[in-house]
Amino acid sequence: MVKDLNKIKKENKKINAILQFNENFEKEYKESLKSNGKLKGKVIAVKANINVKGFNSNCASKVLENYKSPYDASVIKKIKDEGGVILGIANMDEFACGGSGETSAFGACQNPSAKGFIPGGSSSGSAASVAADFCDIALGSDTGGSIRNPASHCGVVGVKPTYSSVSRYGLIDLSMSLDQIGPLAKNVSDAALLLSVIQEKDEKDSISQNSKKINLKKIQEIPKNLKIGILDFEIQDKKIQELINEKIRKAAEKYNWKVQKIKINHIDLAIETYYPLVYVEFFSGTRRFDGRRYGKKIEDVAGSEVLRRIFGGSEITKAEYQGRYYNLALKTKKIIEEEFEKAFKKVDCIISPTVPRLPHKIGKKISVEEMYSYDALTIPSNLAGNCALSLPVGKINKIPVGMQIICDKFKDEKLLQIACSIEKL
């Protein structure tokens, strides 16, 4: 771990993972080493949509270019209380609208593990700063794969906890019915450590619920009699699926786990279900960016993907539609959630590739639909509210590939236990 801020700053000029550094970092790091907290000596980068008091939590947008956070998000307060040190504010796709790390108004974030290729997004800077060894752990947010997708492309671990198990108070939201804050780290143990600190009911987030506390010793034990479901979903890049299957085969053989294929009906409609929900909720949530209390009016300065979602959300919330599109998506979301519930009666976890394709080169022209398809396998867990993570399992053409493990709601400890076991192979 590099702890020399000047070295990190120099390296960051090439990667653009951190938008603002903590100028008191070295002093705070020394203090942290004296602390008795669970995060003693742990260096943490924070996605730019999470409020850190005194920092420019700008969502990588010109809208909030000069905004200074007047308070700490609940997760930040917990990190500080446990002796964690904030390295700085991490780059991201503008307002979390994007899955490539290219839409930041302050320049695209580079992938330290695959030069020239996108790092994934929207928590691009969080994943890149972990991959580049700037920090031990990073905080990201995941609405449709925004933690797991960049974790996969950058070769790090990324966890989307169960919906409602981590407070979103202080998160600048993309879609409140789907958003979840979670950790990215070099290994499962560090990710679990941060999750064990931030996962708790918070009265400041009205949907927040209590969950079983993660036992960090227990996640190191190999689960017995495990039934793995391999997601029955055809992806175009067969090499990615082969890499995943090989890893599962090895784990099953070594740990005596049972493996079966599992089908989730209507999972092929996940993208079509997700975007109407996100467009509407994002449009609604962004009405506060009117340039009166802070920042600039969002429609005046935002980039193309942010505007697409605002215009789309504005269109389908018009009276003439009578909420048809949004309601339809909500009903389909429920069906997908029920399908997962049925599946988890048969298996303990479901495994798939995190991303169905390898990343493209930064700046390459692709269609909107093609961009949205990156999240085809991560979106379903957000719709169902499950916990899921991405674990690095190898490389194809020198580009990291992640395996997605999904568990039922509030089975986060089991999820981490399974990931730890596979990580040890």
Place this chain on the structure above:
Amino acid sequence: MSDFLWHKISEKEREEIKKQAKKIMDSFSKKLLSLGELKENFIERDKSEREEGENEKVGIDRKIMFENAPHKNKDFIIAEKKKW
């Protein structure tokens, strides 16, 4: 087809994005309609009231809050009239 790198949006591009967003929503919803008649769903919670607990101080720094406002006068934010 376009790249996703951030750039300033022209008026022409803005109109195209509007049309594109509507087209995407129409095509997505058309696919969802293929599922046929769907049942209504409601979430029933056992407990729907917040536990207020002790009055925790909201740690919002008023000085920073006012610094963020483009137009202010001592302890209030000024907004334009008749445009809300």
